[in-house]
Amino acid sequence: MPRSVLPVFLALLAPALPAATPDFVRDVRPILSRHCFECHGPEKQKSGYRLDVKEIALRGGDSGSAAIVPGRAAESPLLALVAHPDPYERMPPEGAALTPAEVATLRAWVEAGATWPESASARVEDPLAWWSLQPLRVTAPPAGAAHPIDAFVRASLAARGIAPAPEADARTLHRRLAFDLTGLPPAPEELEAFEADRAPGAYERLVDRLLASPRYGERWARHWLDVAHYGDTHGYDKDKLRTHAWPYRDYVIRAFNADKPYARFLSEQIAGDVLYPDTADGVEALGFIAAGPWDFIGHAEVPESKIDGKLARHLDRDDMVANAIGTFASATVHCAQCHQHKFDPISQEDYYSLQAVFAALDRTEREYYRDPALHARFQRLRRERAETAAALQAIEGPLQAQAGEPYVELTRRLAAPLNQDPAQPGRESPSYGYHSALSSTPDAVKWVQVDLGQSVEIDRVWLLPCHDSFNDIGAGFGFPVRFKVEVSDDPEFRAGVKLAWIRYDATFMADYPNPGLTAFSTGGSKDDGIAGRYVRVTVTRLAPRRDDYMFALAELRVLDRAGRNVALGRPVTALDAVESGERWRPANLTDGVAPTGLAAEEKAALERERETLLLATADAATRARREELRERAARIEAGLKQLPKPDLVYAGGIHTGTGTFRGTGPEGGRPRAITILARGQVTQPGRPVGPGTLSALDFAPARFALPDGAPEGERRAALARWLVDPRNPLTWRSIVNRVWQYHFGRGLVETPNDFGRNGARPTHPELLDWLAARFRDEGGSFKALHRLIVTSATYRQSAAVNPEAEKIDAGNTLLWRQNRRRLEAEAVRDAVLAASGRLDLTMGGPGWRDFVIERPEHSPHFRYDLADPDDPQTWRRSVYRFIVRSQTQPWMTALDCADPSMRVDRRNESLTPLQALALLNNGFVVAQARHFAARVTAERTGLAAQVARAHALALGREPSAAEQAKLLAFAQAEGLPALCRLLFNLNEFTFVD
């Protein structure tokens, strides 16, 4: 019923009212104020509900249902809550309950129509009236300066009567520019050449040269990876390695170096596979979605059906949503997970509709080819495979329907899970079998044995293969390639060893072909009198896994003469073993659980039967068409098989797994159903929501109009289109603000990830909008934006403090000078290497590691302290470092390196004693100081010249006479390496004017 007619309708039905109707201001508001305002008033609005604002008081809070129904006290939840008989349910939860008289007053007031004068309602600010949600407002730069940036900045300086600082000197500018654009110091020779270059356009040429350097992409990719929270391990418990995360890092570097237009850069990272399907970039870019941490145990050991599993997946999507919207739109949408955003116009529905955009995805390894031609072929074949499968389904669907229940039953039997749990038929068993430790070569000798408890006369021994989808191996996973079975009464197998010799030649003298799930038997041997207490399988050639070798068996059965399995439940020992919870452990070898897949012949027979059933009602033309399609499918499969082994990137994608981490692949990539979760609790699902985005922007519909059953990628493509829409003010402001921050140390908006009410307001709103529009309209070129910014006088100002200006604007928010910048951890490290002459500029590929991994098979221990501090692989640029989440690199962390578990929009800048100790004493600095000394010794003769050279290399200038004297004296006493170590520790090394 429309609300507007309600009062009339109610008035007709209203019961007789007390003579004196309570007055809101006199009688009702004091009650609300006394009991409710503390949590639902001007200060706090728990559950988004407040009783000081008429509209919200009536309409209700986050629950979305009315709290007060005028005229109907019995239907008004507010009254039910304050008068609830159960003290746990009653409001308020703390403090005194409402007296019966107060409840009666409230009830009477509601019954009388809940009359509430507008003048007695608090006003709420229009949530949409916020600067960042308004369209870009482009104004012409004010007059007074040739450069548009200077025009805006000087106008606001002039308004406060502040004069800008003069231009910095050439060396200072050069050092500033070099670190800003490439993250490396200029060489002394380059500094001299630039200083000497008096020709017009020298500065612009320097800018162009630096922007053209591949070092530029490395520098700016690192900024991007901070925001995307990129890492090379999963984090959380176990913190397993992500060995294929790096192609995303390389993609980002390449994108910056190629000056990829921002709209494309952004779209690729959300939906590259859909929008640019035939490019490797389109796949690698999706590393963005998967960049953050991943709860391995919450996915791999807990199924989605359990609460903990649901929670893990919910939190995983939360990270994807927060990453995408925080990075590209600078909105804190993740705050609307439990309730309406407290400060910004972001509803829970907005948030969950963004979860729906990513609902089909997991973090997984995606196949692709870095070679563009191969990748295009790969994509074409995959498309054809999907088309053929769809065409086949179109034919077979109706036939299947006609074949009815028997067909379904046959299909069910063919698809029954392989590792059935005998205790719970139909459910997958968590226990897989015994798994040896990993070996880097196939020819290591390993064994596993069972103790039968007493000497037994043995008929035959069965070896049952495993099934594990790891590396797509599946049936026969880890089945040994060469092996023998022996029996003895000696647990050490030193004496009285009897060989189960039947089939020995096939398994020990030659490679035994992988049997799939077909069990292996030694064959009957009871007539040979083989008896013993211990049965041992010795493997001399291991099975390949991915980059290593091992062997695994699901079950070892030892049959005695009566045909009983005497190994069942008996203790197992082995040379070595992988222990990973229930899945792999020695005891699994005799637990009676093994994959019970159909034998090949059985399977073939069932398939034939099903085929006959299917085709029973098909006419000749249908059969022919189907046959043609099947042949085509086979050709496509063959074509795919001919391709070389694909490359992998760890990215957002459809995961197809078995066991608890199945992903949506088995369901054809259909997105998971997403509902609003009351208070963010996975145990309290509410209304289902479809894909969509923020409703606070009205340039396009916030809910994506996609047909039912549209491929999941369309959801992401829709989000990408919404983000890059020229009318989206958040996107364009967000990115120019980030770039500005990295040039000035502070953004025009000081909170780059938050343009909401909890964030900062722009210091120069007109400049921000002008830059955003210009960037958008001129093709989204980062290099053009850098060029524009760094050629401004504002950027080129000296960093020196002008006391007059400081009195007016101590924080330099108006930019009357440049900000002196402390180098980030990566820049410090790279600058050390540049000075020492050891910097290795090799680009790309797997990250270099400055740690030793202990116990990789279970929970890797990343031991930085055990690594060689002078390992040449660590001489590469810091952006190529292998980034561990659970054990962050201590030295880099001391220097405020970005934490890969957090979306870092701005680095912390601390100055702690631990940082001083790291720079003084860490093995890296100690070793590089030695290299640095060796370099200057080779380049100059005589200690004085060497000291001067070291100073110039480290700090970009010759020492003054006084400095030279002090440094030389120190070098004479303590040696050149000690001097070089000292130079790395000076303030001047770490700060850039």
Place this chain on the structure above:
Amino acid sequence: MSSDSPFHRSAAASRLTRRDFLWHSGGGLGGLALAAMLGRDGALAAEPASAARALHHPAKAKRVVQFFMAGAASHLDLFDFKPELIKRDGQPSDFGEPVEAFQNGLGPWLRPLWDFKPYGQCGKLLSDVVAPLGAVADDLAFIHNMVGKSGVHSAATLLQSTGFQLPGFPGAGCWASYGLGSLNDNLPTFVVLPDHRGFASNGVKNWDAAFLPSEHSGTMIFPGTATPIADLFPHGSADYVRPAGEAAAHRLMADLNRDHAAARAGDQRLEARIRSYELAARMQLAAPEALAMQQEPEHVLRLYGLDRGPQTWPKEINAEEEAFYFGQKCLAARRLLERGVRFVQVWSGNDNSFPRRNWDSHEDVKRDHGPLALGMARGAAAFIQDLKQRGLLEDTLILWTTEFGRMPSTQGGKGRDHNPYVFTNWLCGGGIKGGVTHGESDAFGYKPLDRRNPTEVYDVHATMLHLLGLDHTRLTFRHNGIDRRLTDVHGHVIKALLA
């Protein structure tokens, strides 16, 4: 909104006083340096310089020690006696409702694996395996109705260590450091003593500063090892560094840095960095002294079970070894607290690896919990007694916690599965009423007795901050659009535990 709070920080703060600046992340100076500088400025009286400004109300405790049992310690076998399980030992378990076990631990009921006996005036029943704690039973306050949110180790560990289930939030010690600053000027404010075998789930994410200024990060110390603090002294390969030369290097650096700063007036970071090198030099003297445990008199070493020194240990997990290493951490903790460290986190157990070296006893509670619990109890009891005799217990808060509890039913006959539905914490010391129990579990130790009134980590953290003189709702830091708190949007001070 708490924008008037002195702790309401954000990266957006623009106008800062000098003191704000020193305190604040953007200005960036360690809490320890801050205390020293404020003291030097005469801005505040000597001792807890920053604290005087910080407190929301008078504090009962100045320092905190948190014992963290990685892998999830069994409440049923240590502290929470359930006679019902003895009665029903071996009978098929029946929870009266469907239960989601983490693995498959819904076997028959399993009795406590050790006997319980009463201790102290309060008569608290403790398991034989933690019998040493009986000596301080009247000082302990138990919470038997703790509930978690997840049975997954990583999320559960983060929840207890940081108050959030996702990585990226500051540890409780970071918040204490941020809120109170340092009590000394030559040691870190927040020290972490990890298990000597390695880290628990999430590694440093349990104690790093996340979005708080990094000086509030937990500093790892490995007592009794060759390098207890990373980079405290030049790397072993630094054969060209002479001790005498170090002093000269520090003098020359200060000299050159001062000239550099003088030409760049108005940038306090430059001066702060000079000071950080002075503090580093002081830490080089203070830290080894703080960790020189052999200086302790014989009777103290004996109290902690350290009188025999390091030995060689059997390959199998054993109580003597556990007691030695845990005792060593406890003694190091005491020495650090005495020297003004604000918050010490002591870990027992490392990652969920094999063979078990943590409390995650899926397979065999007796095998793992036996040595771990006895070792922990010896060290913790010695620590509490030692603090008491030194008068430190009255203003040192001790919190014993873990990830979650374990199931009253068996897993595989000898083990117990995860139980996030109920577990135990205990507190002791500064401002805590000893000898009491707040909140009970049900007859089986499966869920809280009163399911509608459980205790959560937020309440424990709120209580901890309360005792430190801080209001948990006002200790905030703005990050990515939210005024973050240790207690998120939850938490009530547990008044029943306050002395």
